[in-house]
Amino acid sequence: MSDWISAAAGPLRGEVVVPGDKSISHRAIMLAALADGCSRITGFLEGEDTRATERAFAQMGVRIDAPRSSERIVHGVGLHGLQAPGVSIDCGNAGTGMRLLTGLLAGQAFDATLTGDESLSRRPMRRVIEPLTRMGANIESNAGLPPLQIRGGCALHGISYALPVASAQVKSAILLAGMYAQGETWVREPHPTRDYTERMLDAFGWPVQFGEGWARLCGGHKLVATDIDVPADFSSAAFFIVAATLLSGSEIVLCDVGMNPRRTGLLVALRAMGADIRESNPRARGGEPVADLVVRHAPLRGIDVPEELVPDMIDEFPILFIAAAAAQGTTRVSGAAELRVKESDRIAVMARGLCKLGIRIEEMPDGAVIAGGEIAGGEVDSAGDHRCAMSFAVAGAIARAPVRIVDCANVATSFPGFIQLANSSGFDLAATPG
Numbered sequence: 001m002s003d004w005i006s007a008a009a010g011p012l013r014g015e016v017v018v019p020g021d022k023s024i025s026h027r028a029i030m031l032a033a034l035a036d037g038c039s040r041i042t043g044f045l046e047g048e049d050t051r052a053t054e055r056a057f058a059q060m061g062v063r064i065d066a067p068r069s070s071e072r073i074v075h076g077v078g079l080h081g082l083q084a085p086g087v088s089i090d091c092g093n094a095g096t097g098m099r100l101l102t103g104l105l106a107g108q109a110f111d112a113t114l115t116g117d118e119s120l121s122r123r124p125m126r127r128v129i130e131p132l133t134r135m136g137a138n139i140e141s142n143a144g145l146p147p148l149q150i151r152g153g154c155a156l157h158g159i160s161y162a163l164p165v166a167s168a169q170v171k172s173a174i175l176l177a178g179m180y181a182q183g184e185t186w187v188r189e190p191h192p193t194r195d196y197t198e199r200m201l202d203a204f205g206w207p208v209q210f211g212e213g214w215a216r217l218c219g220g221h222k223l224v225a226t227d228i229d230v231p232a233d234f235s236s237a238a239f240f241i242v243a244a245t246l247l248s249g250s251e252i253v254l255c256d257v258g259m260n261p262r263r264t265g266l267l268v269a270l271r272a273m274g275a276d277i278r279e280s281n282p283r284a285r286g287g288e289p290v291a292d293l294v295v296r297h298a299p300l301r302g303i304d305v306p307e308e309l310v311p312d313m314i315d316e317f318p319i320l321f322i323a324a325a326a327a328q329g330t331t332r333v334s335g336a337a338e339l340r341v342k343e344s345d346r347i348a349v350m351a352r353g354l355c356k357l358g359i360r361i362e363e364m365p366d367g368a369v370i371a372g373g374e375i376a377g378g379e380v381d382s383a384g385d386h387r388c389a390m391s392f393a394v395a396g397a398i399a400r401a402p403v404r405i406v407d408c409a410n411v412a413t414s415f416p417g418f419i420q421l422a423n424s425s426g427f428d429l430a431a432t433p434g
């Protein structure tokens with residue numbers, strides 16, 4: 001276990017390039033593995049989550065070369081070319097890896113078992129098991145939790161499915177199973193979520209129709225190898241966006257950040273709070289909108305976060321809680337009960353931590369009410385959640401005294417090299433053995 005100590009930071013300065021997008025990196029490995037031909041992935045996230053997905057496909061007979069860091073050459077085996085993995089597949093900490101793989105494995109000829117770490121073993125899987133079972137899949141679980149045993153040889157058929165919760169992971173699992181299903185698969189969402197699977201299926205030549213809150217495809221086509229250039233992960237950029245906003249005198253440029261509108265809800269919330277964030281050089285990279293973000297220090301005021309923004313910033317609430325704690329006035333978050341079933345119960349973990357740092361915060365079943373104030377030093381527990389750990393590191397940068405953050409090793413799942421990059425831009429962050 002590794003702890004961190006984050007102390008008062010100077011202004012943040014310079015250019016920051018955060019690692020590649022986690023969601024896109026998972027999907028790039030998956031679709032490239034199932035394509036006919038070789039695909040080159042650049043900007044691949046060298047995180048533990050995405051490497052677990054890479055290992056899963058190597059286990060199923062896919063050759064994946066890594067000529068240099070953040071680059072992969074995937075020798076696709078075709079839609080029906082995967083081999084039985086032999087032993088169970090360990091998805092590590094990755095909910096995306098496990099849920100998407102479940103959809104994809106439901107259509108294979110062989111049996112497979114998916115396992116995960118302690119955190120993933122507590123995460124709800126019925127949300128994928130239920131629609132996939134309706135498609136004809138046979139999946140056994142531990143009362144809705146991992147490990148998952150997915151029986152091979154099931155004939156899948158398309159379904160029309162209205163998702164009860166907005167979830168790109170569930171939507172994607174259904175679409176990936178839909179590639180193996182007879183007939184048409186339709187998914188409708190209560191609110192639009194990130195559309196990376198749809199966009200990438202299209203890039204790999206699979207006919208797919210999609211729009212705001214819906215997607216549709218038919219089985220029986222093939223994926224054709226293509227190259228994928230992964231943009232920088234907005235969710236990783238978010239820690240620097242908030243830190244630069246809060247530290248007076250800061251001015252940083254975050255380069256090549258993925259700006260898919262289903263990911264950038266935090267920008268809307270922060271601008272409503274008074275942040276100074278400018279987008280420059282907007283362009284497309286790998287079929288995705290990207291931009292450089294210029295962030296300058298600005299004082300923040302509390303807001304009521306509009307509920308319709310929640311899916312577009314679902315991974316950014318831990319860091320929004322820090323922004324809210326440093327803002328003048330009160331911030332209210334509601335309609336975000338999904339935060340309780342992420343890598344940790346993020347409402348509880350952030351509320352406990354901020355409370356220890358002297359902030360008045362009231363937990364709600366689906367959000368929190370955060371009274372802005374002065375952040376004190378102290379010890380907080382990230383509960384093994386990468387995004388909570390990095391958020392508390394930002395809290396330490398603006399706190400009156402150093403903040404010790406317990407259990408930070410899982411930051412490597414999404415942001416390898418966070419400490420070095422943070423320190424090179426002005427943080428004072430150190431790891432100590434826990």
Ligand code: S3P
Nearest residue numbers: 023096166167168169170314315
């Ligand atoms: C993801 C979707 C989101 C997000 C997760 C990555 C994806 O989960 O929280 O970090 O890559 O599809 P849900 O779709 O379950 O909300």
